[in-house]
Amino acid sequence: MMKNKDLGLATKAIHAGTKRDLQYGSLVMPIYQTSTFMFDSCEQGGKRFAGEEQGHIYTRLGNPTTDVLEARVAALEGTEACVFFSSGMGAISSVFWTICKSGSHIVADKTLYGCTFSFLKHGMTRYGVDVDFVDLSDTKNLEKALKKETAAVVFETPANPNLKVIDIKKIADISHAFNKNIKVVCDNTFATPVLQQPIALGCDVVVHSATKFLNGHGDVIAGCVCGTKEFLTEVRLFGLKDMTGAVLGPFEAFLIMRGLKTLDIRMERHCLNALKLVEYLQTNKKVEKIYFPGLKEHPNHEIVKKQMKTFGSMIAFEVSGGRQAGAKLLDNMKLCSLSVSLGDAETLVQHPASMTHSTYDAESLALADISEGLVRVSVGLENIEDIIADFEQSFKKI
Numbered sequence: 001m002m003k004n005k006d007l008g009l010a011t012k013a014i015h016a017g018t019k020r021d022l023q024y025g026s027l028v029m030p031i032y033q034t035s036t037f038m039f040d041s042c043e044q045g046g047k048r049f050a051g052e053e054q055g056h057i058y059t060r061l062g063n064p065t066t067d068v069l070e071a072r073v074a075a076l077e078g079t080e081a082c083v084f085f086s087s088g089m090g091a092i093s094s095v096f097w098t099i100c101k102s103g104s105h106i107v108a109d110k111t112l113y114g115c116t117f118s119f120l121k122h123g124m125t126r127y128g129v130d131v132d133f134v135d136l137s138d139t140k141n142l143e144k145a146l147k148k149e150t151a152a153v154v155f156e157t158p159a160n161p162n163l164k165v166i167d168i169k170k171i172a173d174i175s176h177a178f179n180k181n182i183k184v185v186c187d188n189t190f191a192t193p194v195l196q197q198p199i200a201l202g203c204d205v206v207v208h209s210a211t212k213f214l215n216g217h218g219d220v221i222a223g224c225v226c227g228t229k230e231f232l233t234e235v236r237l238f239g240l241k242d243m244t245g246a247v248l249g250p251f252e253a254f255l256i257m258r259g260l261k262t263l264d265i266r267m268e269r270h271c272l273n274a275l276k277l278v279e280y281l282q283t284n285k286k287v288e289k290i291y292f293p294g295l296k297e298h299p300n301h302e303i304v305k306k307q308m309k310t311f312g313s314m315i316a317f318e319v320s321g322g323r324q325a326g327a328k329l330l331d332n333m334k335l336c337s338l339s340v341s342l343g344d345a346e347t348l349v350q351h352p353a354s355m356t357h358s359t360y361d362a363e364s365l366a367l368a369d370i371s372e373g374l375v376r377v378s379v380g381l382e383n384i385e386d387i388i389a390d391f392e393q394s395f396k397k398i
């Protein structure tokens with residue numbers, strides 16, 4: 001096997017971390033559907049628990065199928081290590097349980113997926129962790145918010161649901177110049193490592209909802225964390241093992257590896273389809289405003305060009321007539337599905353204020369720049385003409 005660093009991303013998504021099956025020569029990594037592993041002796045079991053001997057113990061601590069998936073995604077994000085979880089929220093919460101203690105301070109961007117926002121605002125604060133939500137797309141706000149207790153800076157870019165973009169390198173540089181121990185955490189779910197690699201830009205930790213593009217087929221809930229071996233060992237042995245127990249099942253690991261094989265080509269088609277849908281929306285008089293990183297009018301388009309390969313397949317827009325008109329549009333879609341989640345083969349449409357971001361109250365929604373009428377689209381892999389035709393027929397009904 002060639003060294004990972006010599007391989008292209010599409011190749012890594014198929015091959016990185018592969019272990020040769022010495023028993024049968026299976027091409028595909030088998031599913032080790034087992035909760036526990038046998039030891040030859042008490043002495044051996046003791047050594048494994050003490051970390052003195054390599055080998056599996058119990059699937060909450062690691063599983064051969066999941067090991068390969070973790071090595072593969074670490075290669076995609078360009079990190080030493082990766083740990084998988086049973087959901088994106090399992091991954092995110094395990095990271096903060098690992099980083100923070102009572103008295104710690106977190107600087108979070110003010111636009112986050114609804115449950116990440118809720119975990120930080122209503123969860124961590126119960127345990128004596130102080131969280132400031134600021135607009136990190138203006139880095140002056142970070143400079144003002146950092147303090148000696150700051151343990152982490154966290155953001156999504158592009159952000160869910162309004163596609164706001166944050167300058168990853170600037171945020172990492174400012175945070176580390178203030179205190180090199182601050183963990184800069186980037187949620188890379190919307191971009192995927194195909195479009196953007198936050199670690200190369202200076203971040204310490206990447207998190208994903210692998211439920212989305214990484215798996216890509218709408219049939220798994222999963223999450224992962226990528227970073228240094230040292231940090232990921234802590235996340236695995238404390239955040240995952242003791243605090244959340246949010247362990248991924250081996251079958252899900254198998255499905256995600258199956259999905260990853262086409263990540264690179266799926267992203268290509270997702271992105272092309274999104275560009276064409278945006279072109280159509282721009283010509284539609286009932287569309288008031290479009291949020292898409294690929295538009296020149298996007299407030300951070302210059303940063304997008306610097307840190308993203310292409311623009312992704314998430315679009316948000318406002319319909320003239322506001323919330324009611326938006327709801328009517330969504331209710332009348334025939335091919336596109338009225339569903340939360342994203343990154344699937346199917347085009348999914350939803351209304352953030354009442355669905356994915358319903359954990360925000362009206363005031364927090366306004367503060368986070370999530371308008372009441374915003375419609376979010378995850379552009380799928382269908383023929384774009386069919387997606388556009390579906391929007392066209394539904395727009396005619398409002």
Ligand code: 7XF
Nearest residue numbers: 087088089113189209211222340341356
């Ligand atoms: O625990 P999950 O696998 O659902 O992942 C949580 C999560 C973390 N980060 C980002 C940027 C996410 O978008 C998500 C999940 N978002 C879905 C959505 O926005 O449609 C959840 C559906 S309620």
